[in-house]
Amino acid sequence: MKENGKFFVGLGGVALVVTYLIWTGVSESMLYYLTPVELMARVEQDPTFHQVGVKVSGRVERGSWSRAEDELLHHFTVIDLLDESVRFPVEYRDILPDTFNDTENVDVVIEGRFREDGVFEATVVLAKCGSRYEATAEELLG
Amino acid sequence: MGLIVGVILVSAGVILFVMMPVLRGDWAVMGRSDDEVTEVDARKQTALRGLRDAEYDFRSGKLDQADYELLKSDLARQALEAMEEESAAGHLIDEGAPPEAAAKPAESTTSEAEGDRLEAEIARVRKGMAEGRTCSACGHLNVKKSLFCTGCGGRLGEVPTEARDAVSG
Amino acid sequence: MILLGELALWIALPVGIWGAVAGFVGGRKERGDLVLSGEHCVYAVFFLLVLTSAGIITAFVTDNFEYWYVANYSNRELPLFYKVAGLWAGQRGSLVFWVLLLSFFSAAAVFTNRTKNREFMPYVVGVLLTISSFFLVVLLFADVNPFERLPFAPADGRGLNPQLQNYWMTIHPPTLYLGFTAFTIPFAFAMSALLSGKLDTRWILITRRWILLSWFFLANGIIFGMRWAYEMLGWGGFWFWDPVENASLLPWLAATAFLHSIQIQENRGMLKVWNMGLVTLTFLLTIFATFLTRSGLIESVHTFAENTKIAFIFLAFMGVMAGCSALLIAWRYPQLKSENQIQSFLSRESAFLFNNLILLGAAFSILWGTLFPLITEGLTGTAIAVGPPFFNRVNLPIGLALMALMGIGPVIAWRRASRRNLVKNFRMPVIVGLMVVAALFLRGVHHGMALLTFGLSAFVMTIIIVEFVKGTKARARIEGEGHLLALYHLVSRNRRRWGGYIVHVGVVMIFTAFAGVAFNRELIQTVDPGDTITIGSPFGHEYTLTYQGLSSPRGKNMVRQAVALMTVERNGRPIESLTAEKVLYVKWESSPLTIVGINSYILEDLYLILENVNDLGGAFENEAGAQRATFKVQVNVLVGWIWYGGFVVTLGGIIAMWPSRGSTRTAPRTKTGGKRPALAARS
Numbered sequence: 003m004k005e006n007g008k009f010f011v012g013l014g015g016v017a018l019v020v021t022y023l024i025w026t027g028v029s030e031s032m033l034y035y036l037t038p039v040e041l042m043a044r045v046e047q048d049p050t051f052h053q054v055g056v057k058v059s060g061r062v063e064r065g066s067w068s069r070a071e072d073e074l075l076h077h078f079t080v081i082d083l084l085d086e087s088v089r090f091p092v093e094y095r096d097i098l099p100d101t102f103n104d105t106e107n108v109d110v111v112i113e114g115r116f117r118e119d120g121v122f123e124a125t126v127v128l129a130k131c132g133s134r135y136e137a138t139a140e141e142l143l144g
Numbered sequence: 145m146g147l148i149v150g151v152i153l154v155s156a157g158v159i160l161f162v163m164m165p166v167l168r169g170d171w172a173v174m175g176r177s178d179d180e181v182t183e184v185d186a187r188k189q190t191a192l193r194g195l196r197d198a199e200y201d202f203r204s205g206k207l208d209q210a211d212y213e214l215l216k217s218d219l220a221r222q223a224l225e226a227m228e229e230e231s232a233a234g235h236l237i238d239e240g241a242p243p244e245a246a247a248k249p250a251e252s253t254t255s256e257a258e259g260d261r262l263e264a265e266i267a268r269v270r271k272g273m274a275e276g277r278t279c280s281a282c283g284h285l286n287v288k289k290s291l292f293c294t295g296c297g298g299r300l301g302e303v304p305t306e307a308r309d310a311v312s313g
Numbered sequence: 314m315i316l317l318g319e320l321a322l323w324i325a326l327p328v329g330i331w332g333a334v335a336g337f338v339g340g341r342k343e344r345g346d347l348v349l350s351g352e353h354c355v356y357a358v359f360f361l362l363v364l365t366s367a368g369i370i371t372a373f374v375t376d377n378f379e380y381w382y383v384a385n386y387s388n389r390e391l392p393l394f395y396k397v398a399g400l401w402a403g404q405r406g407s408l409v410f411w412v413l414l415l416s417f418f419s420a421a422a423v424f425t426n427r428t429k430n431r432e433f434m435p436y437v438v439g440v441l442l443t444i445s446s447f448f449l450v451v452l453l454f455a456d457v458n459p460f461e462r463l464p465f466a467p468a469d470g471r472g473l474n475p476q477l478q479n480y481w482m483t484i485h486p487p488t489l490y491l492g493f494t495a496f497t498i499p500f501a502f503a504m505s506a507l508l509s510g511k512l513d514t515r516w517i518l519i520t521r522r523w524i525l526l527s528w529f530f531l532a533n534g535i536i537f538g539m540r541w542a543y544e545m546l547g548w549g550g551f552w553f554w555d556p557v558e559n560a561s562l563l564p565w566l567a568a569t570a571f572l573h574s575i576q577i578q579e580n581r582g583m584l585k586v587w588n589m590g591l592v593t594l595t596f597l598l599t600i601f602a603t604f605l606t607r608s609g610l611i612e613s614v615h616t617f618a619e620n621t622k623i624a625f626i627f628l629a630f631m632g633v634m635a636g637c638s639a640l641l642i643a644w645r646y647p648q649l650k651s652e653n654q655i656q657s658f659l660s661r662e663s664a665f666l667f668n669n670l671i672l673l674g675a676a677f678s679i680l681w682g683t684l685f686p687l688i689t690e691g692l693t694g695t696a697i698a699v700g701p702p703f704f705n706r707v708n709l710p711i712g713l714a715l716m717a718l719m720g721i722g723p724v725i726a727w728r729r730a731s732r733r734n735l736v737k738n739f740r741m742p743v744i745v746g747l748m749v750v751a752a753l754f755l756r757g758v759h760h761g762m763a764l765l766t767f768g769l770s771a772f773v774m775t776i777i778i779v780e781f782v783k784g785t786k787a788r789a790r791i792e793g794e795g796h797l798l799a800l801y802h803l804v805s806r807n808r809r810r811w812g813g814y815i816v817h818v819g820v821v822m823i824f825t826a827f828a829g830v831a832f833n834r835e836l837i838q839t840v841d842p843g844d845t846i847t848i849g850s851p852f853g854h855e856y857t858l859t860y861q862g863l864s865s866p867r868g869k870n871m872v873r874q875a876v877a878l879m880t881v882e883r884n885g886r887p888i889e890s891l892t893a894e895k896v897l898y899v900k901w902e903s904s905p906l907t908i909v910g911i912n913s914y915i916l917e918d919l920y921l922i923l924e925n926v927n928d929l930g931g932a933f934e935n936e937a938g939a940q941r942a943t944f945k946v947q948v949n950v951l952v953g954w955i956w957y958g959g960f961v962v963t964l965g966g967i968i969a970m971w972p973s974r975g976s977t978r979t980a981p982r983t984k985t986g987g988k989r990p991a992l993a994a995r996s
Binding site: 013017026034073101 | 384385463464465467471475476546547548655658663666667670671674677678681682685686690695696697698699700702703704706707710711837839903904905906907922924925927941943945
Binding site: 147150151154155158161162163164165166169170171172173174175183186190194197200201203204205206207208211215 | 316317320321324328331332335339343344345346347348349350352353354356357360361364427428431432434511513514515518579580724725726727728729730731733734737738780783784786787788790791807
């Protein structure tokens with residue numbers, strides 16, 4: 003019907019624009035979302051992977067957190083959730099979230115790139131909100 | 145002990161409350177009550193509201209005179225049709241106190257004065273159509289005994305079939 | 314009491330199921346007794362949920378740590394405030410909270426319709442109780458019973474995460490939940506319309522206020538979340554495109570689209586199928602929002618602990634709801650098609666349609682970006698994520714287009730607008746917009762997108778102000794009233810329109826605030842007591858902060874607290890001092906909490922974060938040498954306009970929703986339909 007024609011033209015137009023925006027948006031800001039194990043495998047296969055922006059989810063190794071004196075620079079180690087032998091150091095130059103610590107099992111998601119020297123240069127660090135970690139009966143009863 | 149009593153009271157109370165209608169044969173109101181909005185009335189309210197909005201749009205300069213007249217006659221016709229349907233169905237509602245629309249919509253129903261004014265307006269249009277004074281081309285309501293429309297210059301006298309049917313109901 | 318509450322939950326399920334069945338059967342077979350029974354079930358379920366909630370709250374308030382849920386979210390030292398709020402602190406309790414609110418709204422809907430819209434109510438009852446029963450089934454059978462007990466009661470609970478121990482915790486989740494659950498009512502009426510065959514606009518007229526109410530709570534809930542993040546999180550921002558944030562935005566976008574498209578159906582009788590689809594989509598998105606939060610499907614700082622069982626159950630529920638709605642719409646499709654057509658591209662219908670398409674486009678792209686890791690992992694084996702740059706990039710043009718529409722909408726007439734009138738009405742606002750852009754450009758603002766935003770903002774504001782002026786003058790002339798009275802009557806006679814315009818003003822203010830982010834300044838510095846930090850703002854103001862030192866008071870439930878004090882001067886004149894803190898709460902010693910200091914002005918905020926103290930332990934003990942600290946100082950440009958805009962949106966929403974002085978009922982009401990009619994009387 004005639005009115006449907008106009009409607010679908012408008013719909014098509016907006017759909018096209020939105021698709022274009024999504025397409026370019028994705029290509030400009032996409033990050034591979036990997037586990038440390040996958041990251042290591044990628045880097046081994048493809049040395050240029052050091053240049054690629056990635057997002058990694060893992061866990062902070064207990065006791066691995068240190069902070070430079072007088073400088074906003076954090077160091078800590080991230081280990082894989084399943085295979086603890088796979089780990090790498092992380093360097094981060096911004097404020098860490100309050101949920102971050104290295105005394106409990108804190109899960110983190112970091113964004114950045116994995117440098118040639120084996121250090122992960124992080125631009126974003128997110129730590130899982132502690133309140134969402136629910137204690138088991140054993141933990142509660144001590 | 146207190147707990148058991150409490151539970152029994154609550155359960156029994158709830159079950160009784162829930163099953164009472166079925167057990168006693170009490171029926172909920174199922175049909176529509178007389179003063180409730182019907183679909184026809186909803187259409188009438190929409191048309192009247194549209195007329196009011198159109199008038200304000202015209203006065204605040206968003207509508208041309210020509211567009212306004214057209215819109216007005218179109219909406220008036222819709223309101224007329226709805227009113228005719230209503231009277232045919234025997235649900236003629238007192239025009240002075242507009243019925244409460246279902247669930248009291250966010251915008252108010254027209255006040256008595258405004259309702260009266262609009263009803264008078266529609267009555268005029270209706271009469272005009274009946275007497276062939278409303279121009280079928282541009283909707284302009286002309287003075288009695290006109291031969292030509294002062295709005296668009298077209299010839300008056302040919303009452304379009306729609307308007308005639310709506311008026312005769 | 315607690316046990317009573319637990320049993321009430323068990324009683325509620327069969328009551329809910331019976332009520333749903335009674336509603337559907339009663340509607341189909343025209344059995345008024347079943348319908349009445351169903352309506353009683355709605356009231357009963359609400360009553361039982363009140364008992365359940367009271368039971369949970371009692372457990373918290375009496376420190377009954379035998380209950381796993383209480384032990385996880387409370388401890389003895391916790392202020393009473395937060396013990397009561399424990400009801401919605403975690404996954405399990407928040408499910409109860411959801412059903413409580415849903416059953417409350419259901420009871421309200423049934424009560425206000427006890428003598429009207431009766432043809433709809435049987436199926437409304439059926440749908441509402443079906444949905445409530447679903448949640449009850451989840452609570453009772455999916456390992457999320459809040460009344461689960463431990464083998465014995467531990468001495469004390471874990472306590473509430475310090476990040477949740479602020480008043481926002483009592484405001485933000487409840488407001489959002491109110492918004493989510495309230496939307497179930499319009500959905501139920503829509504399904505009832507489909508089931509009963511009353512396919513005209515009545516279901517929309519009946520639920521208009523519910524739609525507005527839901528939208529209102531959603532908007533406020535989202536803004537509260539932004540304020541919470543800004544005030545409490547210590548990152549200096551208010552939105553992070555976190556999956557759960559996005560999930561709450563989706564139903565709001567759909568509800569906004571729906572608010573506009575129903576007007577097309579009301580005024581022109583068109584888009585009936587579209588509206589049916591949109592109400593379903595919005596409802597599904599409310600369920601999706603809670604699903605995303607509960608299932609842990611997407612990594613988020615917000616998600617409850619991961620729970621696959623819940624994930625599957627909710628997915629199945631959404632699938633069933635979507636399927637049933639689709640079937641119903643398809644079944645009624647022939648009767649839903651409208652007689653009218655869009656007459657002109659240049660019309661308000663057209664503008665509203667664009668509004669819908671754009672809003673849904675935004676929703677789609679946000680959904681896409683949020684689920685992208687899942688989609689790519691499913692398709693290629695490797696997960697790919699997109700972050701804030703993606704969302705900002707995609708939504709910026711959409712936001713600009715929406716602003717333009719907010720300016721065009723009020724001016725363009727229904728059906729067919731005349732081009733000449735449009736040009737005439739746009740002339741001044743466009744000039745004002747261009748003047749604003751030029752003035753800002755000359756003052757040094759060269760950021761393209763921001764200029765565009767500010768220009769559009771001026772354009773829309775001008776149009777809305779002119780609308781108010783023209784409307785007031787027109788009314789004053791017609792009715793012969795003074796201008797102030799005319800304005801009052803003008804708004805009061807058409808609350809939805811004028812309330813809506815005020816909402817648009819608020820939204821424009823918020824978008825303007827977003828543009829301000831492009832001009833934020835920040836600085837990171839490590840200082841000893843006596844040192845100063847200087848930061849300038851784009852408006853030419855200069856702030857000098859002098860670090861005074863750290864002190865160590867200790868508030869309730871805190872182990873330690875370090876408060877850094879900065880005296881501040883603005884352009885050489887002293888203003889209110891700023892404090893920034895790091896706090897350690899009882900039981901949460903490994904996670905210090907950052908509390909920021911904010912000095913707010915109309916055009917900018919001065920924002921102070923205590924990033925680090927070299928010797929935190931020493932600082933907590935008030936040791937002299939432990940005073941060196943690192944601070945992040947920010948000037949956040951125009952951020953206050955989000956909150957001011959939020960107030961305006963709230964005001965507009967209240968005006969739009971305000972009940973009008975309709976004419977009073979003249980016919981007497983009967984409460985029930987009486988007894989079962991004699992068989993002969995029924996046809």
